[in-house]
Amino acid sequence: MKIAVDAMGGDYAPGVVIEGLTQALYDFPDCEFLLVGHRDKLGFYLQKYGIAGHDRLEIVHAESVVEMSDPSAISLRAKKDSSITECARLMKAGRVEAIVSPGHTGALVAATKVLNRTLPGVDRPGLAAALPWRNGRFLLVDAGANPDCHPANLIQFALMGEIYAKFLFHSEKPTIGLLSVGGEDGKGSGLTKTVFKMLSSMPVNFIGNVESDTAFEGGCDVLVSDGFSGNVMLKTSEGLARMCGAWLKNAIRKNAVRAAGGLLARNAFTEVKALGAAETIGGAPLLGINGICIVGHGSSNPRSVRNAIRTARNAIKFDMNEKIRQRLAECHATTAELEAAFQASAEQKEQ
């Protein structure tokens, strides 16, 4: 298995990425890696972690870096020679089966959509983030790749999420929920009401509207959303978790008794922190790209880079994209029919 790793992605690149890659080299002896980045900046860390000249590692030079503040389209225009674009180019050329980047999600979406194209039947790729619920995890698709969505996009997110959930949760028939503002049927926005009706007629295990708080109680395996609300949900949970941690720290430091208690219970805090942490999750696949594409967290640490690589490796082994292609082909007739029906009824309403 050959995997391209974007060395320049994320807030602590390239050091953290190379440290994570070092762990992956040891842990996954069946993988070969192409490390993509500016050659002058990689040497120090390759020496530091003792993987310079490793026989399963090749260095691919990329002149520029997409910064977090850059617009998404830059990877295709002013920074065509960026590490992100080069990763997509390597996958297009068939030199790697997967790419892993903890960098700019938008730029990665733009580069892979144009260079690698989407799978047949996929209009737009969807980012699948694994979020924690009380006793496990659920998938949120789309977690931020598409701020504006049509109903058909959400149907595709549901089908792709279903396949990924099968492999991630070892579930035969994952439950599909639709993110909405009320649990009852008929509540929601214009978009979700249409999607609700379409999903009800699809051959999936659709359980209806799921509110974001219910999702954290284990409402469903796959939570389908447009990329705007999905991203709001993802970032709200990250922000609130960080804030609760900070509040707890402050409250515990207020006096000596509490501080002693905090010390005794410190392993409990560490455990809870780990449940939500990016490094235990291991990157979010961009489902629907022709080629495996794993987005790491921007504030990645070495463990999360290693785990994002593990996700890429597992997706290749599971032959995820072939299964997505099959599933979409199976449902193609139903989806097209439903789409046509809803488009017709929407046009009728306008007249």
Next chain:
Amino acid sequence: MKIAVDAMGGDYAPGVVIEGLTQALYDFPDCEFLLVGHRDKLGFYLQKYGIAGHDRLEIVHAESVVEMSDPSAISLRAKKDSSITECARLMKAGRVEAIVSPGHTGALVAATKVLNRTLPGVDRPGLAAALPWRNGRFLLVDAGANPDCHPANLIQFALMGEIYAKFLFHSEKPTIGLLSVGGEDGKGSGLTKTVFKMLSSMPVNFIGNVESDTAFEGGCDVLVSDGFSGNVMLKTSEGLARMCGAWLKNAIRKNAVRAAGGLLARNAFTEVKALGAAETIGGAPLLGINGICIVGHGSSNPRSVRNAIRTARNAIKFDMNEKIRQRLAECHATTAELEAAFQASAEQKEQ
């Protein structure tokens, strides 16, 4: 000041509402209350809390109750005699200046929109929820009244939120942020990109796009959003906070050392829990209704009912609606001009 209280709203009605009202009767001697609900169901609790026949309390009978599973429009159709509808009717008749209901938000929006109408210049009312950030609170508008929004709605949410924030945070020039999926200018959905440009030209303290995680770090005083994403943000924070609490409890109970630590630090947990709890916040005003309308949390406890009443009282004292009306009138010309310009450019694009 006269305030109508919906006795039948919320998961633990009417007991919890009447207990909260009892506290309010003692704490706010300048207020008179009209308690609206089914008379047979109120008597027991009025006796229990010793407020039957109180000289500042009048009971108004309402035959039916809007259940949480009912559709929003039911308050105007099949359940015209519900406690929610009766509250709106009392305010329409000028018998009360404010209504407080911990019940069905959608039904309250529907009833007040039709019976009380919106303030001049307001197309749709916006729910203003006060969420915690690290060192204080910020307002989220709209937190769930309007799942589908036009750009002009968000401009009105911004202006109304600004007025409420002035009074809530004692701030001269509250900062206005736009909920989006990236902090940089130009990121977002079609809707937010238009709103961004409009807010940039308005005489408000607009600080640009704010991501939901940044909001919890104190990104802005007023976070403007469509009601769908706003509701997702509100419910994600509620759900995640509950789950973190449950996780921590489980982790601490795992062994005796941790349990002892948890016991010593228990006041710290209580403190943190209180920061996010609904009862400390005190209800969300439905901004833009012609009359003060405070939505309590469905799972209200007596303290949160009392605090929602406090919010209603303060809004009357502050003359909030008159200030909103003035602010909207001030900005009317600018808003109308911007709207026309954006509509024209949208139509041009379509051609």
